[in-house]
């Protein structure tokens with residue numbers, strides 16, 4: 048056996064703490080070690096070639112790289128080892144950056160000692176590595192996209208256009224998400240509906256996309272290339288005979304606040320979500336329909352000329368098999384009622400920014416739904432950057448949408464007084480700073496200071512704001528006709544549910560966690576599951592669209608070849624040792640182990656296609672017959688020995 | 697036999713959550729006492745009680761097993777197995793006269809670098825006050841009490 052050991056300086060990240068000379072000297076002393084080298088950047092081309100050439104020249108058959116985390120560059124080096132003609136599994140990595148030089152930079156001596164041990168651990172495992180080869184598994188071209196806001200729509204269209212079979216699932220009765228509610232988009236001021244509605248229309252027009260609206264994912268099992276999905280299609284009580292003629296709506300006696308319009312207008316119990324909804328079809332809101340609640344009325348059914356109303360419709364379960372999954376479940380706006388000082392919900396002239404979006408749309412369309420008034424104030428960071436309510440993060444959009452809404456108001460009526468009370472004005476995107484300047488020129492007054500008090504005069508309805516102008520160092524107390532709360536984003540109910548159903552890791556703010564913040568921003572720790580848009584974290588529309596296309600292309604990358612590489616770190620049973628007790632069968636989460644009779648003896652057998660390589664069966668096996676490749680009992684024991692400074696034999 | 701003065705801790709971490717959590721601690725430059733060595737397995741459920749006993753036998757003062765939070769295991773139910781096995785093992789340790797706190801189970805997710813730091817520092821302190829494990833059948837003065 049000939050082992051090559053390579054120590055990385057990581058441009059000082061490691062070498063400023065760990066004594067590289069001592070480390071290489073100690074590695075040289077270890078048995079079977081034939082070559083020891085160090086390099087400033089092992090992951091660079093130079094570093095990689097060092098390994099490649101040494102393997103050929105010195106006929107090395109095991110490689111240990113002491114550098115960063117295997118989760119960071121493990122694959123890089125495995126690929127090099129494989130390229131040199133060896134099994135990628137005769138490679139081990141000692142994590143002397145994330146788990147040594149960084150967390151112990153104050154203790155260089157102990158860190159050096161630890162680095163030596165970590166190299167010994169890697170060597171102990173490497174000596175026992177088998178020459179496993181990567182296997183390939185067939186994979187199809189079916190993708191589940193969860194959520195059909197702009198993120199899900201973009202991902203689905205990219206995938207559909209590329210020839211992949213897409214199942215797009217949306218919990219609401221229409222696609223479009225939050226973007227459909229916006230007036231204009233910053234900083235270009237495109238009309239949101241005008242740029243979104245053509246994309247929405249492209250969805251049903253795409254032959255590769257199957258759309259499920261009013262539907263939720265109920266269960267997902269399986270894994271990359273083999274996900275089994277159960278979709279719960281909720282009843283709409285209107286079948287596809289509906290041509291949206293609207294006769295039913297006229298006869299419906301129910302009037303309730305329209306959610307899409309933020310309660311500024313009313314809707315009926317049978318309704319179309321909005322004027323450019325897709326699918327453009329009526330549905331009945333079961334919690335408000337008199338017939339569904341009490342068995343009386345049924346006007347809509349009586350008048351429908353197409354017999355489209357079907358009160359007997361039931362929820363339907365649809366089972367699907369898909370190869371990859373994209374989660375684009377978006378956000379909810381922060382519930383401003385939680386921030387009691389602003390009086391949202393009790394003061395009728397305190398509204399959310401989303402309501403203001405709708406009011407601007409209504410004004411522009413000449414169907415104003417409520418008086419805006421002469422003096423308007425925006426309060427920033429409502430539900431964002433606020434440790435008191437537990438949201439530490441910045442929602443990234445509120446500064447710019449307030450900049451947009453305020454100047455739209457001011458431009459529509461220059462006589463209005465429009466104030467924006469902000470904490471910091473963050474105009475970081477392309478064209479944002481310029482857009483902010485424009486707002487200032489339009490005459491919007493930006494005041495730096497958190498608002499301390501908001502009080503509504505019960506007689507006049509006017510709202511007094513008390514705030515400290517922290518730039519002018521003075522207290523401002525002023526009356527407004529309308530106060531707009533710039534509400535932030537929270538991980539929506541859809542995102543929370545997807546996280547649960549798909550068992551995804553969440554970041555501290557509750558948004559979904561990416562596999563790596565820099566290099567795998569749309570991958571997740573669940574193989575074959577990708578994230579995009581505000582499900583991953585607050586972001587604006589351009590970033591959302593970019594991420595959605597990125598998620599689609601990451602999914603295509605896995606599926607396009609028709610096969611994908613799987614790690615051969617499955618369990619294997621030594622039939623001579625196996626007593627056929629079946630303990631392994633009972634612990635396997637994937638039903639990948641079965642017992643069978645072989646030569647008159649009951650033995651366990653692993654289905655390598657199903658085995659995901661957790662190693663639980665190997666841990667449970669009482670006779671040591673079940674072993675996990677690359678994590679064999681003897682390897683783990685050897686590693687423990689090395690970690691504890693046992694001399695290797 | 698040479699006397700152990702520095703605590704020796706072995707931390708078995710699952711690949712998907714806790715190993716990444718340990719990395720996250722390092723990436724955030726959270727400082728920890730260096731007396732632990734992380735050994736990576738794919739899932740916490742790979743770590744069998746026998747291996748833990750072997751680790752104690754080989755001189756570890758304490759063994760940490762860290763996995764994904766309940767419900768978050770990459771292999772669906774692996775960490776529930778781990779939980780059961782560790783509970784049984786702790787009973788066994790007690791019977792053997794070994795302080796059960798020498799084996800510690802923690803759920804640490806990929807973003808909980810802070811938790812990893814806290815657990816490690818706490819555990820090292822605790823093991824330092826217990827001192828090295830004397831085997832066989834000779835518990836330290838503190839354990840006997």
Ligand code: FES
Nearest residue numbers: 710739763764770
């Ligand atoms: S993968 Fe983390 S405990 Fe199973």
